[in-house]
Amino acid sequence: MQIDHGVSRWWQGLTVAVISMLIAGAIGCGDSITAPSDPVPVAAFDGPRNGEFLIVEFTGTVNEGTLILPPDLEGIIAPGGSVKGRFILDPTIPDASPDSTIGVYTELRPGYGMSLTIGGAHLESDPHSPRFTVQVMDDHIFGIAPDGMDRFGLMSFANTPLLPSTVVPTVFQIFLSDPSKNAFDTDALPALPLDLTAFKGTMFAVGRIATLIGESPRVSVGFDIDTMTLVEHVYPLTVSFYPRSLRLHDRSLWLAVRLQVAATAPSELDPASLRLVGGVGPSPDPPFGRDRDRDGILEDWFLLFPRFGLDPYLNVGMHELKLEGRLRTGELVRGWGQVSVRRGIP
Numbered sequence: 438m439q440i441d442h443g444v445s446r447w448w449q450g451l452t453v454a455v456i457s458m459l460i461a462g463a464i465g466c467g468d469s470i471t472a473p474s475d476p477v478p479v480a481a482f483d484g485p486r487n488g489e490f491l492i493v494e495f496t497g498t499v500n501e502g503t504l505i506l507p508p509d510l511e512g513i514i515a516p517g518g519s520v521k522g523r524f525i526l527d528p529t530i531p532d533a534s535p536d537s538t539i540g541v542y543t544e545l546r547p548g549y550g551m552s553l554t555i556g557g558a559h560l561e562s563d564p565h566s567p568r569f570t571v572q573v574m575d576d577h578i579f580g581i582a583p584d585g586m587d588r589f590g591l592m593s594f595a596n597t598p599l600l601p602s603t604v605v606p607t608v609f610q611i612f613l614s615d616p617s618k619n620a621f622d623t624d625a626l627p628a629l630p631l632d633l634t635a636f637k638g639t640m641f642a643v644g645r646i647a648t649l650i651g652e653s654p655r656v657s658v659g660f661d662i663d664t665m666t667l668v669e670h671v672y673p674l675t676v677s678f679y680p681r682s683l684r685l686h687d688r689s690l691w692l693a694v695r696l697q698v699a700a701t702a703p704s705e706l707d708p709a710s711l712r713l714v715g716g717v718g719p720s721p722d723p724p725f726g727r728d729r730d731r732d733g734i735l736e737d738w739f740l741l742f743p744r745f746g747l748d749p750y751l752n753v754g755m756h757e758l759k760l761e762g763r764l765r766t767g768e769l770v771r772g773w774g775q776v777s778v779r780r781g782i783p
């Protein structure tokens with residue numbers, strides 16, 4: 438939804454004085470937030486609610502290896518079928534292994550993990566309680582590599598059923614292997630996407646979904662990885678709304694938003710790119726900032742969003758409103774802030 442230009446002119450009369458009153462809490466901030474309602478479920482592979490993350494997509498092909506399918510997936514997955522998936526990881530997560538030849542980056546927070554559409558079937562890391570590990574081997578010596586190997590591994594140990602079947606694969610993994618040991622020089626998380634030419638060759642860029650032997654019903658599907666693409670680098674945004682309590686159909690012209698960008702100064706943000714609840718853009722007036730420590734860098738930004746534009750998205754109760762935009766360098770910023778909504782003014 439775009440904001441009409443005639444509406445934009447309403448903003449021209451707003452002065453810094455008004456915004457200052459707002460920031461000082463002089464108007465509209467009297468209502469406290471009521472108890473939060475049930476937490477909003479994490480959207481499947483839209484990423485975590487509050488964290489920095491990368492979204493990397495891959496494509497591939499079901500290979501000619503062992504194929505075991507439960508009856509309800511017969512004909513839905515077949516050799517040569519297409520594979521498309523993504524993984525979501527935090528590029529700042531620390532290495533849990535002191536061994537300098539292997540990096541172990543384990544994610545238990547909701548929203549991280551990987552997903553896969555294979556033929557007509559779909560699988561994801563558990564969106565609420567993932568057990569997702571990224572493994573980076575650099576000249577690492579282990580069972581199948583007595584002379585050492587470089588390898589990038591993705592492993593998801595807690596998964597949803599492989600829909601439309603009820604089978605839950607315990608094994609959901611991807612390995613990009615380089616026996617020449619040239620792919621990595623350290624066990625640090627590499628820049629993504631990876632150059633797959635470093636891993637090309639028979640069985641050097643493969644994935645598998647499977648149940649463990651003894652689990653029933655059984656599934657085992659192997660696939661080759663053909664491409665890898667970085668889709669987004671997302672930074673969290675801290676968002677607060679003023680006022681924090683709204684009435685439906687309020688005649689107020691605006692809702693003020695205070696925002697902070699983690700890991701970067703808000704001046705790196707492109708204010709015109711911001712969209713509230715997916716479609717409402719801010720006033721074109723320059724954001725008003727606050728320099729708490731008087732070092733010349735604004736820590737907070739205040740922007741105004743047209744209040745009436747939000748009504749189609751609101752009903753009575755607690756809401757977490759999403760604010761999304763881009764840094765001037767192109768990365769996505771995303772955050773949620775709470776407002777409570779009361780019945781409309783008659």
Ligand SMILES: [Ca+2]
Pocket residue numbers: 532533534535536537538539540541624
């Ligand atoms: Ca290590």
Ligand SMILES: [Ca+2]
Pocket residue numbers: 575576587618619620621622623
């Ligand atoms: Ca190496």
